[in-house]
Amino acid sequence: MENIEIGERLEELADLLEISGANPFRIRAYRNAVRTIRGLTRPVKQMVEAGEDLTELPGIGKDLSAHIRELLETGELELLKEVTAEVPRELAILTRLDGVGPKKAKKLWEELEVVTVDDLEREVEAGRVAELSGFGEKSATKILRAIQDHRKHQGRFLRHAAIQYLEPLLDHLEKAKGIRCLEVAGSYRRGKETVGDIDLLALVEGEGKPVMEHFIAFPGVDRVDMAGETRGSVVLRSGLPVDLRIVPEESYGAALHYFTGSKEHNVEIRKRAQERGLRISEYGVFRVAEEEEGEEAREEDAGGPEEVQEAGPQSGERLSGATEEEVFQAVDLPWIPPVLRENQGEIQAAEKDALPELVALEEIRGDLHMHTTWSDGRDSVRVMAEACRERGYAYMAITDHSQAVTVANGLTPERIREQWKEIDEAREAVEGIRIYRGCEVDILKDGSLDLPDPVLEELDLVLVAVHSHMEMDEAAMTRRILEALAHPLVDILVHPTGRLINRREPYSVDMEAVLHAAKEHDVAVEMNANPQRLDLHDRHLFRARELGVRVVVSTDAHRTDHLSFMESGLDQARRGWLEAGDVVNTLGLDAFEAWRTRKRG
Numbered sequence: 001m002e003n004i005e006i007g008e009r010l011e012e013l014a015d016l017l018e019i020s021g022a023n024p025f026r027i028r029a030y031r032n033a034v035r036t037i038r039g040l041t042r043p044v045k046q047m048v049e050a051g052e053d054l055t056e057l058p059g060i061g062k063d064l065s066a067h068i069r070e071l072l073e074t075g076e077l078e079l080l081k082e083v084t085a086e087v088p089r090e091l092a093i094l095t096r097l098d099g100v101g102p103k104k105a106k107k108l109w110e111e112l113e114v115v116t117v118d119d120l121e122r123e124v125e126a127g128r129v130a131e132l133s134g135f136g137e138k139s140a141t142k143i144l145r146a147i148q149d150h151r152k153h154q155g156r157f158l159r160h161a162a163i164q165y166l167e168p169l170l171d172h173l174e175k176a177k178g179i180r181c182l183e184v185a186g187s188y189r190r191g192k193e194t195v196g197d198i199d200l201l202a203l204v205e206g207e208g209k210p211v212m213e214h215f216i217a218f219p220g221v222d223r224v225d226m227a228g229e230t231r232g233s234v235v236l237r238s239g240l241p242v243d244l245r246i247v248p249e250e251s252y253g254a255a256l257h258y259f260t261g262s263k264e265h266n267v268e269i270r271k272r273a274q275e276r277g278l279r280i281s282e283y284g285v286f287r288v289a290e291e292e293e294g295e296e297a298r299e300e301d302a303g304g305p306e307e308v309q310e311a312g313p314q315s316g317e318r319l320s321g322a323t324e325e326e327v328f329q330a331v332d333l334p335w336i337p338p339v340l341r342e343n344q345g346e347i348q349a350a351e352k353d354a355l356p357e358l359v360a361l362e363e364i365r366g367d368l369h370m371h372t373t374w375s376d377g378r379d380s381v382r383v384m385a386e387a388c389r390e391r392g393y394a395y396m397a398i399t400d401h402s403q404a405v406t407v408a409n410g411l412t413p414e415r416i417r418e419q420w421k422e423i424d425e426a427r428e429a430v431e432g433i434r435i436y437r438g439c440e441v442d443i444l445k446d447g448s449l450d451l452p453d454p455v456l457e458e459l460d461l462v463l464v465a466v467h468s469h470m471e472m473d474e475a476a477m478t479r480r481i482l483e484a485l486a487h488p489l490v491d492i493l494v495h496p497t498g499r500l501i502n503r504r505e506p507y508s509v510d511m512e513a514v515l516h517a518a519k520e521h522d523v524a525v526e527m528n529a530n531p532q533r534l535d536l537h538d539r540h541l542f543r544a545r546e547l548g549v550r551v552v553v554s555t556d557a558h559r560t561d562h563l564s565f566m567e568s569g570l571d572q573a574r575r576g577w578l579e580a581g582d583v584v585n586t587l588g589l590d591a592f593e594a595w596r597t598r599k600r601g
């Protein structure tokens with residue numbers, strides 16, 4: 001069992017315990033443990049195997065250590081079984097809906113006998129949720145929206161979660177006898193923020209069967225749907241479906257290209273092939289046999305890859321297909337990076353030799369959005385500074401919340417000045433990195449900023465963001481944000497859409513107008529690297545680049561290990577075609593200073 005699964009199980013336990021009315025201290029202990037487990041950079045499993053004492057980890061006592069061992073040994077948790085005998089397990093799902101949480105879930109269950117999402121929807125629609133004390137109309141509407149979001153995203157996994165489910169499987173597969181190449185294709189390879197399933201490709205020496213057997217024997221497999229010679233299909237315990245295809249060497253590149261997609265990109269490539277008298281399939285590049293010419297193009301959208309496979313278009317003379325380069329070469333194109341393969345202009349750009357040089361992690365010189373113990377972060381200014389220096393950054397900004405965000409213990413002008421003393425101390429103590437005084441200033445309902453100008457003037461970097469009244473209509477929200485962008489001291493608009501993937505849809509805003517205003521007022525927009533947020537979307541980024549709006553990729557870290565979210569943010573940035581030149585925090589210290597002071601005379 002992986003850390004992420006252990007965390008999920010313990011979180012479920014905490015949610016259910018809270019619904020059952022257990023002691024709040026006990027619940028908090030479980031939640032702290034969840035945070036610890038999620039923050040670990042090593043598998044707990046390894047630690048236990050190495051005989052390490054888990055109680056030495058922060059927030060893990062004897063009980064929790066025992067629970068974790070039980071999960072690792074049996075895959076189950078006796079206590080969870082006991083709790084679910086009293087509290088229906090489905091209620092834990094309700095607590096994940098935006099605007100519900102354990103307290104409300106408990107009330108819904110006790111007063112209205114709501115257990116499932118369907119129950120909840122029925123009760124909301126019947127008007128009974130709005131009537132419950134502590135709910136009201138507004139809350140009921142919000143819940144209904146959360147239910148719709150939940151439905152829409154059911155079955156799609158955050159990329160970040162999928163990576164963690166997948167890694168142990170890849171380790172396992174690499175040990176299979178005869179495996180020569182193993183690659184993840186599909187939306188995962190294209191760097192998408194969510195994935196429906198995982199598509200694996202393997203190149204095998206000799207027989208495929210033993211590799212397939214090894215695949216389905218992976219301990220994390222919950223269900224085997226299919227296990228043939230060349231194709232296997234399983235569902236992992238986490239619910240993640242994984243397909244494995246074993247392909248011959250001569251077809252490897254063609255298969256990799258085909259199963260990487262996107263479908264829309266593939267369709268375009270095949271059209272180009274046709275124009276050249278060729279056929280590209282997952283088996284390779286073929287010259288169309290004469291008797292076939294003029295035949296109708298095969299229906300590309302007819303079905304999944306399985307059907308295509310049955311059609312088995314291998315007739316004609318094989319020209320190539322062992323590598324992806326050969327596939328692109330056959331249609332007179334250079335190799336196109338998978339993150340761009342969405343048929344959004346990449347083929348035309350490749351044709352003109354104008355593909356972007358996508359921004360890379362090594363080019364990032366600083367992180368400009370993070371929280372500390374001064375608001376809702378876990379670590380001190382100094383600890384965050386040391387962690388940033390360790391990552392090799394030249395600069396960083398401490399950007400806690402401002403006062404209006406009371407749930408996050410936002411800073412008043414008095415407290416922010418207090419914080420500056422601590423920043424000064426960190427500047428003394430941590431050498432080799434420039435530490436900026438920043439703040440994530442709330443954009444109030446009317447578009448004004450949550451801190452007075454004299455304070456903003458003394459900040460090195462002003463971030464602005466919407467944290468409340470997200471249900472405003474598009475016109476009002478757009479006006480509100482444009483008002484904030486016009487403030488002469490604003491540097492960066494952070495998490496510009498407010499979405500939480502699979503949990504909360506972006507608020508309604510005219511992004512085109514926002515990007516134009518950002519350009520006009522020389523405000524950068526943030527590509528928030530938190531894997532749950534990842535706003536902006538790829539199309540927004542593409543548009544920002546087109547308009548010449550500067551982008552910042554930052555992590556919004558609330559603890560040191562979140563600083564590693566940078567890579568997720570860059571995946572998304574690359575999907576938006578960004579190059580280093582589009583991203584402000586690739587600038588070296590001097591150039592960044594020049595940018596940072598552009599409005600500060």
Ligand code: DGT
Binds near residue numbers: 186195196260266
């Ligand atoms: P996902 O899994 O929903 O996140 O998205 P993908 O892109 O991984 O899609 P998936 O798993 O259904 O299929 C993997 C790749 O196989 C897909 O990106 C392109 C290719 N493919 C699947 N079905 C078709 C099809 O009907 N026509 C063509 N040309 N390609 C297909």
Ligand code: CA
Binds near residue numbers: 197199
């Ligand atoms: Ca897929």
Ligand code: CA
Binds near residue numbers: 198199
């Ligand atoms: Ca698939």
